[in-house]
Amino acid sequence: xxxxxxxxxxxxxxxxxxxxxxxxxxxxxxxxxxxxxxxxxxxxxxxxxxxxxxxxxxxxxxxxxxxxxxxxxxxxxxxxxxxxxxxxxxxxxxxxxxxxxxxxxxxxxxxxxxxxxxxxxxxxxxxxxxxxxxxxxxxxxxxxxxxxxxxxxxxxxxxxxxxxxxxxxxxxxxxxxxxxxxxxxxxxxxxxxxxxxxxxxxxxxxxxxxxxxxxxxxxxxxxxxxxxxxxxxxxxxxxxxxxxxxxxx
Amino acid sequence: xxxxxxxxxxxxxxxxxxxxxxxxxxxxxxxxxxxxxxxxxxxxxxxxxxxxxxxxxxxxxxxxxxxxxxxxxxxxxxxxxxxxxxxxxxxxxxxxxxxxxxxxxxxxxxxxxxxxxxxxxxxxxxxxxxxxxxxxxxxxxxxxxxxxxxxxxxxxxxxxxxxxxxxxxxxxxxxxxxxxxxxxxxxxxxxxxxxxxxxxxxxxxxxxxxxxxxxxxxxxxxxxxxxxxxxxxxxxxxxxxxxxxxxxxxxxxxxxxxxxxxxxxxxxxxxxxxxxxxxxxxxxxxxxxxxxxxxxxxxxxxxxxxxxxxxxxxxxxxxxxxxxxxxxxxxxxxxxxxxxxxxxxxxxxxxxxxxxxxxxxxxxxxxxxxxxxxxxxxxxxxxxxxxxxxxxxxxxxxxxxxxxxxxxxxxxxxxxxxxx
Numbered sequence: 001x002x003x004x005x006x007x008x009x010x011x012x013x014x015x016x017x018x019x020x021x022x023x024x025x026x027x028x029x030x031x032x033x034x035x036x037x038x039x040x041x042x043x044x045x046x047x048x049x050x051x052x053x054x055x056x057x058x059x060x061x062x063x064x065x066x067x068x069x070x071x072x073x074x075x076x077x078x079x080x081x082x083x084x085x086x087x088x089x090x091x092x093x094x095x096x097x098x099x100x101x102x103x104x105x106x107x108x109x110x111x112x113x114x115x116x117x118x119x120x121x122x123x124x125x126x127x128x129x130x131x132x133x134x135x136x137x138x139x140x141x142x143x144x145x146x147x148x149x150x151x152x153x154x155x156x157x158x159x160x161x162x163x164x165x166x167x168x169x170x171x172x173x174x175x176x177x178x179x180x181x182x183x184x185x186x187x188x189x190x191x192x193x194x195x196x197x198x199x200x201x202x203x204x205x206x207x208x209x210x211x212x213x214x215x216x217x218x219x220x221x222x223x224x225x226x227x228x229x230x231x232x233x234x235x236x237x238x239x240x241x242x243x244x245x246x247x248x249x
Numbered sequence: 250x251x252x253x254x255x256x257x258x259x260x261x262x263x264x265x266x267x268x269x270x271x272x273x274x275x276x277x278x279x280x281x282x283x284x285x286x287x288x289x290x291x292x293x294x295x296x297x298x299x300x301x302x303x304x305x306x307x308x309x310x311x312x313x314x315x316x317x318x319x320x321x322x323x324x325x326x327x328x329x330x331x332x333x334x335x336x337x338x339x340x341x342x343x344x345x346x347x348x349x350x351x352x353x354x355x356x357x358x359x360x361x362x363x364x365x366x367x368x369x370x371x372x373x374x375x376x377x378x379x380x381x382x383x384x385x386x387x388x389x390x391x392x393x394x395x396x397x398x399x400x401x402x403x404x405x406x407x408x409x410x411x412x413x414x415x416x417x418x419x420x421x422x423x424x425x426x427x428x429x430x431x432x433x434x435x436x437x438x439x440x441x442x443x444x445x446x447x448x449x450x451x452x453x454x455x456x457x458x459x460x461x462x463x464x465x466x467x468x469x470x471x472x473x474x475x476x477x478x479x480x481x482x483x484x485x486x487x488x489x490x491x492x493x494x495x496x497x498x499x500x501x502x503x504x505x506x507x508x509x510x511x512x513x514x515x516x517x518x519x520x521x522x523x524x525x526x527x528x529x530x531x532x533x534x535x536x537x538x539x540x541x542x543x544x545x546x547x548x549x550x551x552x553x554x555x556x557x558x559x560x561x562x563x564x565x566x567x568x569x570x571x572x573x574x575x576x577x578x579x580x581x582x583x584x585x586x587x588x589x590x591x592x593x594x595x596x597x598x599x600x601x602x603x604x605x606x607x608x609x610x611x612x613x614x615x616x617x618x619x620x621x622x623x624x625x626x627x628x629x630x631x632x633x634x635x636x637x638x639x640x641x642x643x644x645x646x647x648x649x650x651x652x653x654x655x656x657x658x659x660x661x662x663x664x665x666x667x668x669x
Contacts, residue, residue, distance in 0.1 A: 013451070014454065014455070016451065016599070017395060017452075018593070018595060018596075019593075019595030019598035020595075020598075021598055021599060022595065022598025022623075022626070025598070025626040025627075026626065029625075029626055045454075062404065062405055062455070063405070064405060064455045064460035065455050067460065068455060068462065128402070128592075147592075147593040147595060191595050192595055196598070196622060196623075196626070220618065220622050220625060223618050224618045224621075224622050
């Protein structure tokens, strides 16, 4: 097992509006708990991506920032190759940038990096609220919890699989799917930050980078997960009503 | 523009002037009844009645008044309170002291007073509406940064709405250090620029005008791709001195922190431009402000000396962390995610809480677990104590305690200590 993980935070200056900077922290914390050191590199927009990071993170941003970030990554000729070949988490605007194509705020199609076989349009109405999904494509990942705040859709092509099936919320806006997985790229509309609320996803990225990890239980994070799922997962609300003796509608 | 369910078609069977009069009397009666029955100011109830009876009455009740509106993400309430103090007028100045700043509150206040001079803080989303309805003589703008993104969604859309809404405003007195504010303010007929400084710059890296890159160099900023750049300030803040080409005014405040110096600087310039007051006199009057709707209130409660503070977004937290940097007494941090707080509290990950390492920290609120986990990720050991503030204080040694909450948490804390 390597004794250090290089975490590359891509353009936090442009893609960091919805708390997605927080996705770095559980990677550092959970790696550290297993005795694995981490080195975090923040790459500002227009700087070249390092080629040998172990995990790459892209967050969400406003429409104009997303477009600037996409153009900047297109100028970095090696960016799509790096992001497509390394473990990568892309959230919201990050998902759209990795897609084949996305629509900008005026509805004009813009080229994505093509790392994720998906095309992203615009929802008629902004999706805002708690979201719960049941993972489809990744092994041993429990129910995902997050917060969505976006107007993007995602239609997946044959090379990508959905990250989850939507239990509550909107997700990709096409069918009942949320996000996309292709190779070691995980793309999602879930903020929260998603890796804080879903430590199993953080561990999966770390495992892809360094191999198998011993278990690590984080009591407070599990409590947070339980609170958010209790609040948003209709299946748990039903179970709670039954436990409390109320009639389930 | 946001809408409310009370902004419906008015009853058409009365002459407009009569409708306004009826609406105003009904609003005052409702406000008075609410004050007697429930306490509080009654302006929100009054505003609901006013808008329900005659939605167009705001323009009518605004006519002939000298109205100043204050908006921005941070500092609205304090700047508004400072302006009122700085004006130092003998005649009453109508203002929303309790911080209620949406359409119904603005309507309620205007319907409840005959004061000629009105200084109102206005919620960012409601500013274009307020400008259209009240035809203010001046608008003061503090900053635009991420806050309640579940409601505002994107800062740029707020800036666009401001720019459309501010067209024709006689004078906009605005923060020269915030590109979104500057771009919006340029729509006014005349601008007075005040350099207030900008500690939080993460939301001003994209040009609001052309969506190009905004580049910051020291205190200066400019868009790389269009002509938008920091205007030459008419006034600027240097530490605790407000300066212009001809003036140098020390700002001696009872409220702590750099953020309040910025609020005070803007207020002095506003009072000078809208009132018959010299900047020096305006600055001297600011010492009369000891607390604004409970902000920075110092109070003895349950054997503790409390200082109660509001931090509702990353920019506000940065200022408070700076303010508390040299202190070591315990902290109670309270986080909610009600509608007016924004339902998504993930913005707490945009702030580094590392300066709180080593301090005794208690967390409370409906989203206390979110806060607890956030602090753990920054190596800040905290304890969750459910229940009211009194329960947290029970666990802390007697002495000074700082209490910091976001909007609804802050309000309920102020109510709790006021009840005692």
